[in-house]
Amino acid sequence: MSRRVLLQEGMRLLRPFRRLILLAAACGAAAGLATVALLATVNRALNQPEGLASGLFGAFLGLCAMTLVGRAVSDILTNRVGQRLVAQVRTALGRKILEAPIAALERYRSHRLLPVLTKDVDMISDIAFLLASLLIASAVTLGCFIYLAWLSLPMFLLLLVSLGLGSIIQYRARARAIRGFRAARDSEDTLHKAYRAISEGAKELRINRRRRAMVFGGQIEATIDRIRAINEGAIRNFVLANTVGSALLFLVIGLLLAWQLLFPAPDQAVLSGFVLVLLFVKGPMDQIIAAIPSLGRAQIAFGRIAELSAGFVTPEPGVTTDRPVPPDRQIDSLALRGLRYAYPASKGSTPFTLGPIDLTIRRGEIVFIVGDNGSGKTTLIKLLLGLYVPTEGEVLLDGRPVTDLDRDDYRQLFTTVFADYHLFEELAEDADGLAERAGPYLERLEIAHKVTVENGAFSTTDLSTGQRKRLALVQAYLERRPIVVFDEWAADQDPTFRRIFYTELLPELRSQGRTLIVISHDDRYFDIADRVVRLDAGRVQAEEVAVAKDPAP
Numbered sequence: 010m011s012r013r014v015l016l017q018e019g020m021r022l023l024r025p026f027r028r029l030i031l032l033a034a035a036c037g038a039a040a041g042l043a044t045v046a047l048l049a050t051v052n053r054a055l056n057q058p059e060g061l062a063s064g065l066f067g068a069f070l071g072l073c074a075m076t077l078v079g080r081a082v083s084d085i086l087t088n089r090v091g092q093r094l095v096a097q098v099r100t101a102l103g104r105k106i107l108e109a110p111i112a113a114l115e116r117y118r119s120h121r122l123l124p125v126l127t128k129d130v131d132m133i134s135d136i137a138f139l140l141a142s143l144l145i146a147s148a149v150t151l152g153c154f155i156y157l158a159w160l161s162l163p164m165f166l167l168l169l170v171s172l173g174l175g176s177i178i179q180y181r182a183r184a185r186a187i188r189g190f191r192a193a194r195d196s197e198d199t200l201h202k203a204y205r206a207i208s209e210g211a212k213e214l215r216i217n218r219r220r221r222a223m224v225f226g227g228q229i230e231a232t233i234d235r236i237r238a239i240n241e242g243a244i245r246n247f248v249l250a251n252t253v254g255s256a257l258l259f260l261v262i263g264l265l266l267a268w269q270l271l272f273p274a275p276d277q278a279v280l281s282g283f284v285l286v287l288l289f290v291k292g293p294m295d296q297i298i299a300a301i302p303s304l305g306r307a308q309i310a311f312g313r314i315a316e317l318s319a320g321f322v323t324p325e326p327g328v329t330t331d332r333p334v335p336p337d338r339q340i341d342s343l344a345l346r347g348l349r350y351a352y353p354a355s356k357g358s359t360p361f362t363l364g365p366i367d368l369t370i371r372r373g374e375i376v377f378i379v380g381d382n383g384s385g386k387t388t389l390i391k392l393l394l395g396l397y398v399p400t401e402g403e404v405l406l407d408g409r410p411v412t413d414l415d416r417d418d419y420r421q422l423f424t425t426v427f428a429d430y431h432l433f434e435e436l437a438e439d440a441d442g443l444a445e446r447a448g449p450y451l452e453r454l455e456i457a458h459k460v461t462v463e464n465g466a467f468s469t470t471d472l473s474t475g476q477r478k479r480l481a482l483v484q485a486y487l488e489r490r491p492i493v494v495f496d497e498w499a500a501d502q503d504p505t506f507r508r509i510f511y512t513e514l515l516p517e518l519r520s521q522g523r524t525l526i527v528i529s530h531d532d533r534y535f536d537i538a539d540r541v542v543r544l545d546a547g548r549v550q551a552e553e554v555a556v557a558k559d560p561a562p
């Protein structure tokens with residue numbers, strides 16, 4: 010991402026806080042200038058026989074107060090901007106992810122997503138507080154330089170030469186470090202992926218020592234070591250550049266003292282003042298220089314956040330959290346007309362394409378979608394559910410095409426249990442009387458002894474794989490939506506419950522007026538369906554009223 014785009018993105022984010030930032034900057038600058046004036050007052054008092062008694066005491070007190078109050082106000086305001094900025098970025102990213110097209114989310118892998126949401130956003134929060142001190146340090150440094158130039162121009166020119174040299178060294182160290190930090194940040198994604206592997210694959214790793222060694226030594230340790238080496242090298246370069254910078258400053262002081270020997274100064278106060286202020290300004294200058302690595306890292310973090318934002322820049326129209334839920338309604342038919350979908354091409358393999366598919370499903374039907382692994386069943390239901398936008402063709406609801414604008418309303422007609430479903434503990438239903446409504450379903454699915462519904466949520470989801478899936482089915486019952494889609498729901502069920510699912514639960518759901526679309530490999534139950542749609546390599550191979558292979562036990 011180019012620097013210009015980053016800058017524009019930064020300005021856009023900061024725009025709502027411009028008043029607070031200006032106020033914080035003004036207070037910081039006032040505190041910085043008051044510090045410089047305080048220094049000048051001390052210098053004057055030190056070089057006058059009567060010291061602070063010569064009317065400088067009031068100025069001393071006033072400048073002390075201004076320094077302290079200005080710094081405190083600037084710190085508080087900058088912190089406020091920082092915290093609000095982070096809250097704004099977090100909310101915006103959360104919203105973008107919620108509103109992003111599913112296909113875009115599937116492309117942006119979660120091991121890349123999570124470090125941005127946690128690490129990069131935290132980095133911005135850390136840097137936000139640093140900004141107030143940086144602002145004040147910059148104001149103090151600038152004020153001191155102006156004072157130094159006013160004290161003695163030739164001495165100041167000597168200082169400028171040394172500063173120029175120091176800046177070149179710092180700039181080169183920074184450019185190298187940024188490259189390193191960027192590589193380190195890329196490795197953080199790899200590390201996150203490996204961490205996910207050891208938490209999600211804990212069982213597999215426990216029983217396979219060779220794989221454990223591969224993942225730990227080859228991925229985790231190697232990545233951690235790479236990040237350590239890069240950061241260590243970058244910081245070492247910064248420290249060396251800093252040391253050279255400090256040495257240059259001491260050299261200037263040495264030269265000034267030598268200058269006094271060679272050309273005795275007409276005014277001793279000028280030289281002592283110059284050296285005093287120079288030693289003082291080293292503090293704020295060191296503060297600015299010490300912040301350079303953090304600023305470099307923040308720049309990279311900010312780039313990652315901007316990149317993620319750009320990845321999800323086009324939200325799905327109509328997918329907002331504040332739109333009202335459409336009222337319950339029935340449907341007469343769903344139809345796919347000339348529907349095609351192509352996954353984006355990936356390196357080294359031909360992308361899978363589905364279609365063209367023509368299919369009509371009528372209210373109250375039970376339609377099975379069957380076919381070999383990879384034949385496109387899940388892709389088809391994602392299109393049917395409006396989760397993917399067709400590359401060609403259209404989906405018709407009661408004869409009317411589903412458009413971008415009403416696709417999210419259309420999706421609210423479905424209840425789904427995906428093969429890779431996520432079970433939410435909270436039920437998105439009115440909590441009043443929910444426990445009573447859920448009770449019979451929990452009984453029916455033989456999990457009432459394990460789970461209850463309390464305060465609109467399941468009491469637990471710590472259940473066996475098959476039991477969790479039954480809980481997902483309870484949700485489907487409670488949602489009362491007109492179309493229910495199951496993606497291999499029965500795959501984890503014992504034979505008895507599998508039979509109950511096909512021979513009792515599906516007909517029961519249909520008798521409630523629901524339309525059922527079921528992906529299944531259980532050919533012995535195909536006779537339950539009104540129609541069986543068989544897919545092969547992304548095309549409908551046959552549409553038939555199938556008969557069970559064997560009688561159900």
Ligand SMILES: Nc1ncnc2c1ncn2[C@@H]1O[C@H](COP(=O)(O)OP(=O)(O)OP(=O)(O)O)[C@@H](O)[C@H]1O
Pocket residue numbers: 115352353361380381382383384385386387388389
């Ligand atoms: N997110 C994706 N990006 C690219 N290709 C994908 C993606 N998801 C699926 N595919 C490809 O689409 C093809 C069909 O996948 P799909 O999941 O629809 O098959 P399926 O019939 O449901 O298979 P299974 O019975 O194994 O669940 C596969 O060959 C797969 O490689």
